[in-house]
Amino acid sequence: MVYTSGGTPYVTPHILHKHYAQSYDTEQSSLIGQHVEYFSQAGFDMDRVQIKRNVSPALLYEDAVRNEGAVISSSGALINFSGKKTGRSPKDKRIVYEETSKDDIWWGSVNIKMDEHTFEINRERAIDYLNTRDNVYVFDGYAGWDPKYRIKVRVICARAYHALFMHNMLIRPTEEELAEFGEPDFIIYNAGQFPANRFTKGMSSTTSVEINFKRMEMVILGTEYAGEMKKGVFSVMHYLQPVKFGQLSLHSSANVGMDKNDVTLFFGLSGTGKTTLSADPRRQLIGDDEHVWSDEGVFNIEGGCYAKTINLSAEKEPEIFSAIRFGSILENVVYNPYLAGT
Ligand SMILES: Nc1ncnc2c1ncn2[C@@H]1O[C@H](COP(=O)(O)OP(=O)(O)O)[C@@H](O)[C@H]1O
Numbered sequence: 187m188v189y190t191s192g193g194t195p196y197v198t199p200h201i202l203h204k205h206y207a208q209s210y211d212t213e214q215s216s217l218i219g220q221h222v223e224y225f226s227q228a229g230f231d232m233d234r235v236q237i238k239r240n241v242s243p244a245l246l247y248e249d250a251v252r253n254e255g256a257v258i259s260s261s262g263a264l265i266n267f268s269g270k271k272t273g274r275s276p277k278d279k280r281i282v283y284e285e286t287s288k289d290d291i292w293w294g295s296v297n298i299k300m301d302e303h304t305f306e307i308n309r310e311r312a313i314d315y316l317n318t319r320d321n322v323y324v325f326d327g328y329a330g331w332d333p334k335y336r337i338k339v340r341v342i343c344a345r346a347y348h349a350l351f352m353h354n355m356l357i358r359p360t361e362e363e364l365a366e367f368g369e370p371d372f373i374i375y376n377a378g379q380f381p382a383n384r385f386t387k388g389m390s391s392t393t394s395v396e397i398n399f400k401r402m403e404m405v406i407l408g409t410e411y412a413g414e415m416k417k418g419v420f421s422v423m424h425y426l427q428p429v430k431f432g433q434l435s436l437h438s439s440a441n442v443g444m445d446k447n448d449v450t451l452f453f454g455l456s457g458t459g460k461t462t463l464s465a466d467p468r469r470q471l472i473g474d475d476e477h478v479w480s481d482e483g484v485f486n487i488e489g490g491c492y493a494k495t496i497n498l499s500a501e502k503e504p505e506i507f508s509a510i511r512f513g514s515i516l517e518n519v520v521y522n523p524y525l526a527g528t
């Protein structure tokens with residue numbers, strides 16, 4: 187990200203893995219016995235890494251600013267950079283070919299096949315990388331507002347901003363729900379700072395975004411674009427809803443009239459206006475991207491929204507503009523370093 191002021195270019199910082207000594211209240215991570223055992227069994231070196239589970243946005247801000255080159259904008263949002271990948275990598279997204287799901291997947295250039303062994307290699311690579319970090323962030327949340335059709339998702343990642351992103355995009359459990367969360371239904375291992383090995387069978391680049399429906403896991407290597415995680419959860423719900431629950435999942439935004447139950451769905455590929463149109467102030471927002479039309483109505487899969495900020499103005503899109511405040515993330519935007527991130 188380059189910002190130019192008076193002809194002088196300024197490259198905004200993107201400092202990764204800076205090992206600052208950190209004071210951290212261990213109470214906050216509150217990994218109770220069963221969790222410590224879970225993470226040890228999952229291959230995490232619990233003597234080395236500090237696992238921070240469902241920590242507050244303020245703590246994630248502190249870590250992102252201290253360790254990841256994040257900046258706080260004048261309106262309180264957290265400005266972050268996703269490195270060289272600033273969008274999704276569809277050509278590097280693969281699905282494991284295995285007996286439990288192979289007949290329910292439309293294989294081809296969108297759903298690219300990967301073998302189980304390669305998944306295991308990349309999964310191990312991701313966990314090995316995460317074990318080299320001082321901080322590993324975990325966010326446990328739900329996908330799907332209808333308790334009948336929702337799943338429990340665990341995100342394990344190395345960047346505080348990725349944890350904050352999923353804190354925003356998933357549905358947050360209450361304190362009681364978190365205490366009784368138990369085993370997740372789906373796990374994302376995000377080691378996006380670390381590349382895939384190009385010499386591993388099937389890897390065509392250093393990026394790999396892969397889903398294994400048998401293990402109900404996703405592994406991300408070689409891309410830090412946070413949207414991969416939210417779309418990964420969507421891929422899983424797009425598989426589970428029709429195949430396992432018999433419900434219709436939709437890539438659409440949705441809103442509803444103030445008095446009537448007249449739900450409107452807006453369909454379109456990424457960047458075609460789903461978020462913008464669903465934010466109509468005369469109607470109530472249900473969600474901006476991922477829904478399920480179930481036997482009882484339309485429910486959102488997500489807990490937050492993801493909007494494009496290009497040419498965003500307070501006049502044209504006031505609801506989206508005013509959402510840029512404490513807790514929200516600005517990803518890959520230009521800012522003025524002299525005016526405290528404006
Ligand atoms: N008439 C319009 N309707 C919707 N979006 C528009 C329109 N004109 C321009 N835009 C812009 O197009 C982009 C649409 O992005 P967004 O709503 O986030 O798409 P999506 O949610 O489908 O990915 C925004 O930057 C928005 O400002």
Ligand SMILES: C=C(OP(=O)(O)O)C(=O)O
Pocket residue numbers: 273274413414417455456457461475492
């Ligand atoms: C986050 C994204 O979603 P959408 O543009 O569909 O809102 C994306 O395409 O990466």
